[in-house]
Amino acid sequence: MxxxxxxxxxxxxxxxxxFGGYRKARALSSSAKTHSRPQYHGYLVALWALLPALAVxxxxxxxxxxxxxxxxxxxxxxxxQHQSAAERSLFINQFKNLAQAKKSAVDESGVSLPNEEDDxxxxxxxxxxxxxxxxxxxARTLAVITLAALAIWLTLRRLRASFQARNRVExxxxxxxxxxxxxxxxxxxxxxxxxxFEALQFFRHVPITEFLFGTHWxxxxxxxxDQVGGSGSFGAIPLFTGTLLISLIAxxxxxxxxxxxxxxxxxxxxxxxxxxxxxxxxxxxxxxxVVYGFFAALTVAPLIRxxxxxxxxxxxxxxxxxxxxxMGIMIIPFVSSxxxxxxxxxxxxxxxxxxxxxxxKSETIKQVIIPAALPGIVGGVLLAASRAIGETMIVxxxxxxxxxxxxxxxxxxxxxxxxxxxxxxxxxxxxxxxTLAAFALGxxxxxxxxxxxxxxxxxxxxxxxxxx
Amino acid sequence: MTLDKTALVVxxxxxxxxxxxxxxxxxxxxxxxxxxxxxxxxxxLEDAKLNVRHAxxxxxxxxxxxxxxxxxxxxxxxxxxxxxxxxxxxxxxxLNRMNDTIPICRVEGSFLLDGEDIYDRRQDxxxxxxxxxxxxxxxxxxxxxIYDNVAxxxxxxxxxxxxAELDEIVEKSLRRAGxxxxxxxxxxxxxxxxxxxxxxxxxxxxxxAIDPEVILMDEPTSALDPIATALIEELxxxxxxxxxxxxVTHSMQQAARVSNRTAYFHMGKLVEVNDTDSxxxxxxxxxxxxxxxxxxx
Ligand SMILES: Nc1ncnc2c1ncn2[C@@H]1O[C@H](COP(=O)(O)OP(=O)(O)OP(=O)(O)O)[C@@H](O)[C@H]1O
Ligand SMILES: [Mg+2]
Numbered sequence: 001m002x003x004x005x006x007x008x009x010x011x012x013x014x015x016x017x018x019f020g021g022y023r024k025a026r027a028l029s030s031s032a033k034t035h036s037r038p039q040y041h042g043y044l045v046a047l048w049a050l051l052p053a054l055a056v057x058x059x060x061x062x063x064x065x066x067x068x069x070x071x072x073x074x075x076x077x078x079x080x081q082h083q084s085a086a087e088r089s090l091f092i093n094q095f096k097n098l099a100q101a102k103k104s105a106v107d108e109s110g111v112s113l114p115n116e117e118d119d120x121x122x123x124x125x126x127x128x129x130x131x132x133x134x135x136x137x138x139a140r141t142l143a144v145i146t147l148a149a150l151a152i153w154l155t156l157r158r159l160r161a162s163f164q165a166r167n168r169v170e171x172x173x174x175x176x177x178x179x180x181x182x183x184x185x186x187x188x189x190x191x192x193x194x195x196x197f198e199a200l201q202f203f204r205h206v207p208i209t210e211f212l213f214g215t216h217w218x219x220x221x222x223x224x225x226d227q228v229g230g231s232g233s234f235g236a237i238p239l240f241t242g243t244l245l246i247s248l249i250a251x252x253x254x255x256x257x258x259x260x261x262x263x264x265x266x267x268x269x270x271x272x273x274x275x276x277x278x279x280x281x282x283x284x285x286x287x288x289x290v291v292y293g294f295f296a297a298l299t300v301a302p303l304i305r306x307x308x309x310x311x312x313x314x315x316x317x318x319x320x321x322x323x324x325x326x327m328g329i330m331i332i333p334f335v336s337s338x339x340x341x342x343x344x345x346x347x348x349x350x351x352x353x354x355x356x357x358x359x360x361k362s363e364t365i366k367q368v369i370i371p372a373a374l375p376g377i378v379g380g381v382l383l384a385a386s387r388a389i390g391e392t393m394i395v396x397x398x399x400x401x402x403x404x405x406x407x408x409x410x411x412x413x414x415x416x417x418x419x420x421x422x423x424x425x426x427x428x429x430x431x432x433x434x435t436l437a438a439f440a441l442g443x444x445x446x447x448x449x450x451x452x453x454x455x456x457x458x459x460x461x462x463x464x465x466x467x468x
Numbered sequence: 469m470t471l472d473k474t475a476l477v478v479x480x481x482x483x484x485x486x487x488x489x490x491x492x493x494x495x496x497x498x499x500x501x502x503x504x505x506x507x508x509x510x511x512x513l514e515d516a517k518l519n520v521r522h523a524x525x526x527x528x529x530x531x532x533x534x535x536x537x538x539x540x541x542x543x544x545x546x547x548x549x550x551x552x553x554x555x556x557x558x559x560x561x562x563l564n565r566m567n568d569t570i571p572i573c574r575v576e577g578s579f580l581l582d583g584e585d586i587y588d589r590r591q592d593x594x595x596x597x598x599x600x601x602x603x604x605x606x607x608x609x610x611x612x613x614i615y616d617n618v619a620x621x622x623x624x625x626x627x628x629x630x631x632a633e634l635d636e637i638v639e640k641s642l643r644r645a646g647x648x649x650x651x652x653x654x655x656x657x658x659x660x661x662x663x664x665x666x667x668x669x670x671x672x673x674x675x676x677a678i679d680p681e682v683i684l685m686d687e688p689t690s691a692l693d694p695i696a697t698a699l700i701e702e703l704x705x706x707x708x709x710x711x712x713x714x715x716v717t718h719s720m721q722q723a724a725r726v727s728n729r730t731a732y733f734h735m736g737k738l739v740e741v742n743d744t745d746s747x748x749x750x751x752x753x754x755x756x757x758x759x760x761x762x763x764x765x
Pocket of ligand 1: 527532551552553554555556557558559570
């Protein structure tokens with residue numbers, strides 16, 4: 001049975017378990033007062049039927065591939081055993097492909113393929129592989145269903161009038177919540193560690209000082225020894241300054257526009273205007289970044305170039321300014337939406353207090369409302385900043401790929417994320433410095449955003465201490 | 469409580485009669501009907517600070533104030549009492565145009581401050597509010613330091629020429645509000661960190677810092693403990709030497725302690741207004757009597 005139908009079966013078993021538990025509890029309650037209502041007995045039986053069986057199913061499915069491969073390899077004659085690691089993995093790939101082909105052929109025509117070109121060893125391995133796979137599936141189905149049935153039986157046996165099913169269901173639910181939370185946390189930790197590990201690999205090839213303080217970025221390395229090509233230089237400074245420059249431009253667009261529109265929506269706009277304008281503005285964040293990208297490259301960049309030239313300045317056709325401006329428009333909703341929410345949440349009584357002191361509306365906004373809403377506003381700005389730092393597509397299309405170390409917004413620059421993409425999309429061995437550099441950049445980016453978050457948390461807390 | 473059954477019945481009767489009355493004007497010639505339209509007592513004064521004539525206030529279609537005429541004298545403390553929802557806050561907020569901030573609210577009638585029409589087109593509500601200050605039911609210090617809270621209005625209206633003068637005004641206002649000794653070492657700590665009673669005195673300090681002519685107080689002690697309440701009541705008595713004060717309160721003892729005159733509101737109407745002593749000792753209107761003897765509201 002495949003996983004989907006097995007899951008369906010499990011759910012039906014759990015349903016049966018629910019009704020079993022429910023009916024038994026009803027029967028119990030006719031003679032004595034039960035601790036928990038019958039539903040809870042039902043839930044408990046169903047949960048016990050489902051959870052262990054699901055755990056086994058998951059573990060089995062995840063580990064069966066590796067175990068079967070091992071089994072197949074150990075069954076083969078000794079000649080097949082003594083291969084180099086590379087040959088071994090090639091061989092494993094071959095027999096798996098063959099097995100796949102056989103399986104689909106059986107599925108389609110109902111007859112087994114005669115195999116001509118394959119060498120007997122591969123063929124033998126493929127057959128064994130299919131054999132074990134079939135076995136494994138049958139065993140898995142049996143194990144899972146038995147486990148579910150056993151769990152139902154055991155739980156049903158324990159049901160008494162005094163049985164605290166409700167409290168136990170509570171415990172199980174708590175456990176499920178905790179499990180979900182830890183999966184999210186563990187995934188994050190896992191990602192960070194894998195990036196860290198690969199980055200350390202990179203620093204074996206390239207000294208960390210060159211990466212951190214080098215001002216030249218040119219990741220092209222020779223793929224083969226006889227090829228003409230540089231040894232590559234991996235100074236990340238131009239990338240980080242490029243990211244910084246573009247993000248700063250974007251934020252200097254988004255923060256004032258976003259904040260002012262939030263203030264307008266929250267304080268001045270009539271409910272009708274607000275009801276229309278707010279969702280429309282939030283739509284800005286829903287436009288795909290590719291669309292922003294070509295808007296920046298085809299409309300804004302030429303415009304900036306013309307304007308610059310008419311002013312006697314030289315501008316490259318791909319400019320930081322174009323990318324930054326368009327990115328700024330894109331992240332307006334991050335600032336405005338959150339700010340609008342916190343501004344609206346400032347208690348009316350504070351406003352009244354200020355008006356009653358003879359303050360005008362804008363004085364009230366500046367002196368009372370913005371300070372009261374500041375933690376939320378800072379939160380919105382940070383969200384926008386991390387979005388700007390992480391944005392890739394607009395930069396690829398509008399700001400170019402040249403790693404220039406410049407503060408001139410009319411030049412082209414590149415950013416960390418853009419370089420990560422270009423590093424990983426080429427045909428390169430996975431352990432070449434070029435590919436590994438992507439992980440080092442990723443790590444750098446992670447550290448920067450983490451730092452940003454910590455600083456902002458600190459600022460907000462400091463501010464709160466002062467004012468709350 | 470020692471309310472007996474008959475009292476409750478009377479109470480109910482009064483209530484339902486009242487509802488009927490506002491529904492149809494010329495129903496039964498009940499005694500209550502005759503008198504509720506006309507305010508009894510002493511509503512008009514000579515040489516008053518504030519004159520209100522024929523005030524009607526509407527929230528959308530709903531009328532919250534029905535034809536109220538009332539004067540508030542110079543250096544007088546006027547207490548406004550009445551059951552919940554009878555329009556005390558609404559009336560108070562008309563006096564400094566705070567109702568302007570509620571879009572659906574509409575005010576009719578004439579409101580004069582020293583003979584000037586408060587609702588005149590040329591009247592600037594912002595300036596008006598610096599002459600008619602307000603203290604709210606819930607203490608609402610700004611998210612600023614104690615010093616900046618008191619300096620807020622002074623800075624807005626440019627009442628201090630330099631820092632030394634500002635310091636002086638802040639200290640004087642805090643002293644008058646009876647708060648200075650408690651906070652003199654923490655002037656730059658947040659005002660929101662004070663206790664409720666201290667916060668309310670801070671709000672009073674910030675109101676008197678801009679030296680208004682009238683101070684409106686909407687249940688200023690309802691969120692405070694008895695000691696803080698006593699402090700504020702003392703303060704009101706002191707302030708009345710300099711300012712005209714209108715205070716809404718649910719505590720009849722408080723009204724009796726701090727006010728010169730007391731106004732009794734009922735369902736958007738001003739039922740009775742008179743010297744505080746006579747309102748509490750010899751109320752003229754049966755509704756007032758019911759209310760102050762605890763049979764109502
Ligand atoms: N912002 C508003 N919008 C609509 N109706 C309102 C508003 N404020 C008050 N009202 C209505 O006006 C009437 C008078 O309210 P008001 O707040 O003046 O009563 P109050 O005497 O101050 O009562 P309380 O003693 O409970 O404070 C009430 O019926 C109330 O429902
Ligand atoms: Mg009120």
